Amino acid sequence: MKKFLILTGCLVxxxxxxxxxxxxxxxxxxxxxxxxxxxISRVRLSTCPVARKNNRIVCTATPRVKLMEMVRKDYGPRxxxxxxxxxxxxPAGERGIGFLQYDYADxxxxxxxxxxxxxxxxxxxxxxxxxxxxxxxxxxxxxxxYEDMEQRYHEDYTYRTVDRETVAGVPCVVVxxxxxxxxxxxxxxxxxxxxxxxxxxxxxxxVLYNRQGKQNKLFYYGSITLVNNILxxxxxxxxxxxxxxxxxxxxxxxxxxxxxxxxxxxxxTLTDGAFREQHLKRYRTHLE
Amino acid sequence: MAxxxxxxxxxxxxxxxxLGLFLAVFMMILVPVTVLHGKTVPAGxxxxxxxxxxxxxxxxxxxxxxxxxxxxxxxxPTLFDTGEELPATNExxxxxxxxxxxxxxxxxxxxxxxxxxGMEGETGLITHYGWLGLETExxxxxxxxxxxxxxxxxxxxxxxxxxxxxxxxxxxxxxxEFYVQRSFEHxxxxxxxxxxxxxxxxxxxxxxxxxxxxxxxxxxxxLKDARKGQFMATATVYHDLFNTFLFISPDPxxxxxxxxxxxxxxxxxxxxxxxVRKHDPAWGDVELGIRCFGTFSRLDLAFMAGRFHVNTPVxxxxxxxxDSVLVLGEQYPRFYMVGMAAALVKNNVLLKYELxxxxxFPLQEFDSSGDDTGIFMTETDLLDHALGLEINVNDRWxxxxxxxxxxxxxxxxxxxxxxxxxxxxxxxxxxxxCHDTLTLEYGFYCSLDDQGHYHDAQATWxxxxxxxxxxxxxVFTARDREAELWPYRHEDRVTLEVRYHFSM
Numbered sequence: 112m113k114k115f116l117i118l119t120g121c122l123v124x125x126x127x128x129x130x131x132x133x134x135x136x137x138x139x140x141x142x143x144x145x146x147x148x149x150x151i152s153r154v155r156l157s158t159c160p161v162a163r164k165n166n167r168i169v170c171t172a173t174p175r176v177k178l179m180e181m182v183r184k185d186y187g188p189r190x191x192x193x194x195x196x197x198x199x200x201x202p203a204g205e206r207g208i209g210f211l212q213y214d215y216a217d218x219x220x221x222x223x224x225x226x227x228x229x230x231x232x233x234x235x236x237x238x239x240x241x242x243x244x245x246x247x248x249x250x251x252x253x254x255x256x257y258e259d260m261e262q263r264y265h266e267d268y269t270y271r272t273v274d275r276e277t278v279a280g281v282p283c284v285v286v287x288x289x290x291x292x293x294x295x296x297x298x299x300x301x302x303x304x305x306x307x308x309x310x311x312x313x314x315x316x317x318v319l320y321n322r323q324g325k326q327n328k329l330f331y332y333g334s335i336t337l338v339n340n341i342l343x344x345x346x347x348x349x350x351x352x353x354x355x356x357x358x359x360x361x362x363x364x365x366x367x368x369x370x371x372x373x374x375x376x377x378x379x380t381l382t383d384g385a386f387r388e389q390h391l392k393r394y395r396t397h398l399e
Numbered sequence: 400m401a402x403x404x405x406x407x408x409x410x411x412x413x414x415x416x417x418l419g420l421f422l423a424v425f426m427m428i429l430v431p432v433t434v435l436h437g438k439t440v441p442a443g444x445x446x447x448x449x450x451x452x453x454x455x456x457x458x459x460x461x462x463x464x465x466x467x468x469x470x471x472x473x474x475x476p477t478l479f480d481t482g483e484e485l486p487a488t489n490e491x492x493x494x495x496x497x498x499x500x501x502x503x504x505x506x507x508x509x510x511x512x513x514x515x516x517g518m519e520g521e522t523g524l525i526t527h528y529g530w531l532g533l534e535t536e537x538x539x540x541x542x543x544x545x546x547x548x549x550x551x552x553x554x555x556x557x558x559x560x561x562x563x564x565x566x567x568x569x570x571x572x573x574x575x576e577f578y579v580q581r582s583f584e585h586x587x588x589x590x591x592x593x594x595x596x597x598x599x600x601x602x603x604x605x606x607x608x609x610x611x612x613x614x615x616x617x618x619x620x621x622l623k624d625a626r627k628g629q630f631m632a633t634a635t636v637y638h639d640l641f642n643t644f645l646f647i648s649p650d651p652x653x654x655x656x657x658x659x660x661x662x663x664x665x666x667x668x669x670x671x672x673x674x675v676r677k678h679d680p681a682w683g684d685v686e687l688g689i690r691c692f693g694t695f696s697r698l699d700l701a702f703m704a705g706r707f708h709v710n711t712p713v714x715x716x717x718x719x720x721x722d723s724v725l726v727l728g729e730q731y732p733r734f735y736m737v738g739m740a741a742a743l744v745k746n747n748v749l750l751k752y753e754l755x756x757x758x759x760f761p762l763q764e765f766d767s768s769g770d771d772t773g774i775f776m777t778e779t780d781l782l783d784h785a786l787g788l789e790i791n792v793n794d795r796w797x798x799x800x801x802x803x804x805x806x807x808x809x810x811x812x813x814x815x816x817x818x819x820x821x822x823x824x825x826x827x828x829x830x831x832x833c834h835d836t837l838t839l840e841y842g843f844y845c846s847l848d849d850q851g852h853y854h855d856a857q858a859t860w861x862x863x864x865x866x867x868x869x870x871x872x873x874v875f876t877a878r879d880r881e882a883e884l885w886p887y888r889h890e891d892r893v894t895l896e897v898r899y900h901f902s903m
Contacts, residue, residue, distance in 0.1 A: 158834070175836075175864055202864035203507040204900030207534070221746065223697070229534065229548070230623035232596035236699055236742050238749040240794045248794025252835030257794070356834070374584075378694065379637055384536055385544030385582035385589075392538060 134270030134286045137307070142265050144312070147341050147367030148190060150183040151394045153200075158253045158358040161350070168350065168357065176201060177251050178363075182394060184371045191216030191262070194376035198391075209381040218264050227381035234378050245299040245322075254328065254351040254358040258299055267294035278306045278315040300327065311335075313342050326352050339367040364398035501537035502547065503903045508533055509550075510899040515619070518874075520889025525662055526619075528554040544582070548575040550624070560615075563660035573613075576628045587635045592628040595646060597690060597703055598753050599740040600785045602825040602844075603803040605753040606703055606738035609646070609688060611654040611710040617663040617887065618853070618873070619894065627652055631686075641693040648686040653679060653731050654710040665886045667714060669774050673725040676717065680708045680731050688736075699742040708733050713761045715776045732761040732778065751787035751801075756780070762807075764817060777817070780808040797829040822847040836861040851877040851884030869896040 156177040159170035178201035186192040197210040209227040211234075224237035239257075240246045246257045267290060274285040283306040290298045301324050306316040314332055321327040328351050332344035347360045372390060380387045509532035515525045529552070536546040554561050554569040561569045578591025598607040610626040629652035635644045657664040680686075688705025708731045717726045738755030759778045766773020787801040805821040827842045838859045845852035853875040860868045871894040877884040 173863065175834075201902075202900060203902040204509070204865070204867065204898070206507040206902070207536075221744075223694075223744075230621075232594050232626065233598075236744055236749060238744055238747055238789050238791045238797075240791050241747040243746075244793050246794060249835065354834075374637070379642070383580070383582055383587050383635065384546055385538065385542075385580040386587060388536075388538040388544055389541070389582060392541065 134272045135265075137284075137286065138268070138270050138288070139265050142263070143189070145341060147339065148185050149369055149371040150181065150365065150367050151369055151371065151397055152181045152365035153363040153398060154179050154181055155361045155363055156251060156253055156255075156358065157361070158251075158356060160355055161357045162355070170357075175252065177205070177253075180391065180395075182371055182375060182391075184373070184376055187216055189216065193262075196376055196380050198387075209387075211376070211378060211381055214262055216262070218262075218267075225378055225381065234381050243297060245297055247299075253360075254349045254354065254356050255360070256299065259328075259349075267291060273304070276306065278308070281308050281315060282310070283307050283315060284309050298322075311342070313344070321353070328352065338365055339369075341367050343367075366397040369394070369397050498537065498539050498545070501539070502535045502545070505537050506533055506535040506903050508901050508903070510901075511896065513894065513896045515892050515894035517889075518872075518891040518893060520891075521662075524557050525559050525892055526616075526894070527557045528552050542581055544580040545578075546580070547577050549573060549577070550575070559662040560658060563658060563662075563664075573624065574628065575624075575626075585637050587633075587637075589633045590631075592630050593633065594626045594628045595631070595633075596626065597701070597740070598738075599699070599701075599742045599751040600753050600787045600801050600803075601799070602801050603753075603783075603785050603823070605783045605785050605803070606701075606736070606740055606755045608707055608710070608736065608755075609686070609705070611652050613655045614711070615655045615657045615661070615663070617657070617890070618855075619892070627655065641691050644690045644692070646686075646688055650682045651680045651684060651686045651708050651731075653708070653712070656711070663887070663890070667774070669716070669725060670714070670727065673727045675714075675727045675729050677712075677729045678731070684708060684733070697744050701740045703739070704735075704737045706733060706735050709761055713763050713776045714774050716774050727774065730761070730776065732759075732776070734758060734760045734778075747791045747793070749787075749789040751789070752785070753787075754782070754784040756782055762817060782806045782808065795830070797827075799827040799829070801825045818848060820848070833860075846883055849877070849879045849882035849884075851875075851879065851882035851888075853884065865900050867898040867900070869898075870894070871896070 156179070157174040158176075159174035160172050161168045162171045163169075177199060180198045180200060181195060183193055183195040186194065193212075193214045195210075195212045195214075197212075199205045199208040207229050211225045211227075213223040215222065221239065221242055224239065225234050226237050227234050240248060246261075248257050249255065250257060250260055268288040269291060270289075271287050272284055273287045276283055276285055286305045286307060287302055288305065289302045290300070295301070299321065300319045301322050302320050304318045304320075305314050307313070308315050313335060314330075316332070317330040318326055319328040319330070328349055331348040331350075332346075333348065334345035336343055336345050343362065343365060345362045345365070349358045349360075351357065371394070375387075375390045380390070510529070511532065512529045514527045517523055517525050530550050532548075532550040534548045536544065538544050550573045552571040552573070554571060556562065556567050558569075560571075561567070574592060576591070576593055578589050578593050580587060580589035582588075595609040596607055597609055598605055600607075604612075610629065613620055613624055613627055629648055630650055631646050631648040633644065633646045635642060659666075686705070686707050688703060688707070690701055690703040692699070692701035694700075710731070712729045712731055714727050714729055717728045719725050735758040736755050738753065740753040741751070743750045758780050760781050762777050762779060764775040764777045766775070783803070783805050785801055785803040787799070790798045792798065801824070803823050803825075807817065807819045824845045824847060825842070827840060829841075830839045831837070832839065838857075840855075840857045840859070842855040842857075843852065844855075853873060855871065855873045857869065857871040862868055872892070873894075874891045875884055875888050877888040879885065
């Protein structure tokens with residue numbers, strides 16, 4: 112799903128000429144990075160409370176798991192408008208719930224969202240939280256907040272390079288992103304630190320600080336894989352220090368830049384079962 | 400604007416009845432949970448979760464993960480593994496072909512149990528039953544989409560429905576949907592038993608009149624079970640701007656009313672000693688309709704028209720037999736509807752409006768003389784409309800309100816028991832807690848004309864991904880004998896429910 116690639120893509124820096132120290136330029140390149148025009152994926156989202164045990168952070172309760180199929184396509188001259196269909200496969204009680212979301216490059220334009228519940232029997236437009244305040248909702252009750260998954264805009268932040276460190280033995284530039292006042296009013300975060308693998312142009316780790324300036328969330332990007340010649344972290348782990356919970360998002364399967372019909376990314380997919388399954392059957396063959 | 404008396408009544412009622420106590424407990428839970436939910440873990444506990452470089456290098460989330468290694472130049476790093484093995488069932492697997500197998504593989508099942516207890520008037524168990532629900536769908540032969548959604552309930556003697564029939568046990572089969580569908584590039588066709596939901600509002604039937612309702616449990620019916628499927632053929636044509644949906648139902652179904660003698664059965668007084676001749680819609684009493692719908696930026700818009708049979712019966716006295724027994728006709732007459740529905744979203748507010756003009760709509764009338772034989776049906780034209788509002792308060796609260804109004808046009812035959820205008824208000828406040836696993840909901844319905852109203856407070860807890868627990872309390876108030884809710888004024892009840900969701 113685009114959301115997840117945004118999550119990673121926003122944090123994937125292009126730094127081919129090592130220590131340029133122009134963090135703003137690096138970030139611009141990150142946001143322009145190719146993340147595929149289309150995406151077909153099956154994603155598992157697992158969330159649990161955690162505790163430290165034997166020097167490891169482990170779940171203290173059975174994780175809540177959502178398994179989803181996602182189809183995304185980019186539009187617009189810079190492919191910054193996104194349309195995404197998400198169908199829930201698990202848990203059984205939520206099977207068949209469908210979401211349709213349109214995100215726009217124009218940041219003045221709020222995303223359009225529709226939900227289909229078989230119990231409701233109709234497509235319902237979803238009303239999102241007020242755009243002028245920090246969003247407090249979480250994606251499916253996970254530790255990924257809606258803000259974490261929003262499209263980021265380069266001009267909403269100031270950037271500076273604060274350090275050079277290694278992560279997993281990989282040399283990284285540590286970039287600090289601070290929201291400008293206009294953005295800060297709407298954000299739950301005072302700043303973010305991001306560890307960028309400058310040779311591979313990808314973020315390996317990030318730390319988000321809350322409005323009080325304390326560490327709030329840690330993101331770890333793992334199993335980074337070339338998918339159709341595009342780097343994709345197949346696992347994203349989020350540790351929320353405030354809540355003592357973690358979420359692991361894992362691509363069970365993903366392909367990029369395969370044909371996706373425009374008609375599939377409409378409300379028809381939510382209500383027309385034959386149309387949806389015919390298309391999904393075709394798309395699923397790419398994942399096998 | 401003055402506060403409607405029913406709202407004042409409602410507040411008084413909260414203070415006087417058990418609902419006030421319930422809400423107090425509700426808030427006692429809600430407030431601490433809300434506060435705790437928003438608070439950080441105490442500092443000492445946070446320390447446990449602070450991550451050091453050593454932690455990261457040790458493979459943070461895995462018990463068996465080897466430390467990260469410096470990768471050779473040019474290779475893509477695999478940083479860590481969570482140690483969570485994927486269940487084998489989610490791996491792509493070869494399986495034998497076969498429609499039955501596919502239907503079972505895609506099945507979502509639900510085992511449920513409900514018990515409810517009266518709080519006023521006739522107390523004791525009201526409902527006490529269990530069910531197995533099955534919802535499945537598949538694409539057969541790569542072309543034909545088949546969907547099945549049904550439920551089998553087993554109702555022991557302690558349930559009011561079984562008691563009314565003086566049986567030891569009852570079973571109830573409920574087939575919501577069973578149809579086959581075929582889609583093409585710009586069109587889709589289906590045949591079978593389907594539920595069709597029109598309109599944008601959630602609580603009132605302005606244009607949502609295609610599928611009949613299950614009224615046998617009064618207001619205590621799950622949203623999913625509220626509508627009944629009926630046999631129909633449908634076609635949908637998809638255009639770039641507008642889509643068009645058509646249906647034809649040659650054998651329309653009607654709403655299910657409370658069975659005789661059950662808890663929510665409220666027969667008309669004239670029915671007590673009358674002979675009722677039923678005239679249900681039969682094969683050939685065709686219902687048909689068309690709906691055009693589309694989305695224009697932030698606006699969802701739909702227009703619809705059709706010819707329908709009313710889903711609830713209208714009675715009229717036909718004759719009095721020589722032995723003075725009244726003969727009543729129970730009918731489901733035909734009417735016509737033209738309507739529209741719109742939903743517009745702006746920031747955190749969703750506005751909904753729905754309007755329908757219904758021609759020759761049959762209404763129940765009674766002779767004001769008090770003569771029991773004076774029961775009539777009047778066909779009149781009317782306007783139904785509703786204005787709705789949804790506000791998302793920063794993902795913390797969701798507030799929904801709908802105001803519905805009915806206006807009767809034309810001559811009403813001089814009978815004075817029909818109100819020319821009927822207005823009602825429905826409001827719901829919803830709050831999700833504990834990482835979206837606990838949902839608290841408070842609903843309030845009020846008839847602004849007769850001031851009859853009810854409160855409904857509900858807590859739903861997703862204990863696990865499979866198990867859902869629900870508690871619900873509903874309290875009615877009606878002061879006016881003419882109020883629509885007057886016959887139900889003693890039907891306050893508390894309901895507990897557990898559901899277990901699983902797949903094959």
